[in-house]
Amino acid sequence: MLIEDNKILAEGIYKNLKEIGYLVDLFNDGELGLYALETTTYDLLILDLGLPIIDGIEIIKKLRKSKHALPILVISARDKLDQKILGLETGADDYLCKPFDMEEVIARVQALLRRSKNNLTHIITYNDLTYNTKTFILTKGNTVIELSKRELKIFECLLQNQNAIVSKENIVEHITTMDDDFNPTAVETYISRLRKKLGLSINIKTVRGLGYIMN
Numbered sequence: 540m541l542i543e544d545n546k547i548l549a550e551g552i553y554k555n556l557k558e559i560g561y562l563v564d565l566f567n568d569g570e571l572g573l574y575a576l577e578t579t580t581y582d583l584l585i586l587d588l589g590l591p592i593i594d595g596i597e598i599i600k601k602l603r604k605s606k607h608a609l610p611i612l613v614i615s616a617r618d619k620l621d622q623k624i625l626g627l628e629t630g631a632d633d634y635l636c637k638p639f640d641m642e643e644v645i646a647r648v649q650a651l652l653r654r655s656k657n658n659l660t661h662i663i664t665y666n667d668l669t670y671n672t673k674t675f676i677l678t679k680g681n682t683v684i685e686l687s688k689r690e691l692k693i694f695e696c697l698l699q700n701q702n703a704i705v706s707k708e709n710i711v712e713h714i715t716t717m718d719d720d721f722n723p724t725a726v727e728t729y730i731s732r733l734r735k736k737l738g739l740s741i742n743i744k745t746v747r748g749l750g751y752i753m754n
């Protein structure tokens with residue numbers, strides 16, 4: 540996710556990241572950005588500090604308060620160097636001074652993503668199920684449960700967002716890349732297969748008009 544109110548700069552970063560294959564959500568003010576952060580799962584946040592409505596520092600504080608482990612790359616003007624210290628102390632992971640080269644942004648993004656992947660624990664447990672996000676193996680006790688790649692990715696998406704409503708669009712984003720053509724209504728089919736295959740081990744509720752929630 541990218542939150543930057545300078546539209547030209549924002550478009551530039553957005554375009555460059557998209558070109559190398561990242562999916563990017565772009566917001567131009569802090570309020571909309573924060574709302575999206577609270578309702579959607581992201582791998583990384585690129586954050587400007589001076590933002591309309593809610594500023595960057597406030598966003599970092601809010602995220603860290605709710606124990607968000609999201610890697611944050613702060614981008615800000617050189618004359619706000621004191622904010623660098625503030626940003627890092629508040630919980631940003633890295634800092635880049637404006638103006639910067641796009642190559643530098645990409646390098647920092649890749650480094651942060653690598654670091655966070657290495658730090659993440661790969662095992663998620665849910666009721667009697669254990670899922671390894673690295674090997675994509677789902678087990679119940681000592682038995683491996685056979686799921687298709689898409690079923691697994693959908694299950695993973697619900698698993699990572701336990702107790703939160705996940706829309707069909709969120710699910711589609713999670714299981715596809717930009718070039719895939721995937722109809723959100725097909726999600727229903729996969730959900731019913733998951734319910735069938737996982738039986739009592741899972742509790743996926745349909746929230747009419749909004750999506751699904753796994754408690």
Ligand code: CA
Binds near residue numbers: 589
């Ligand atoms: Ca700004």
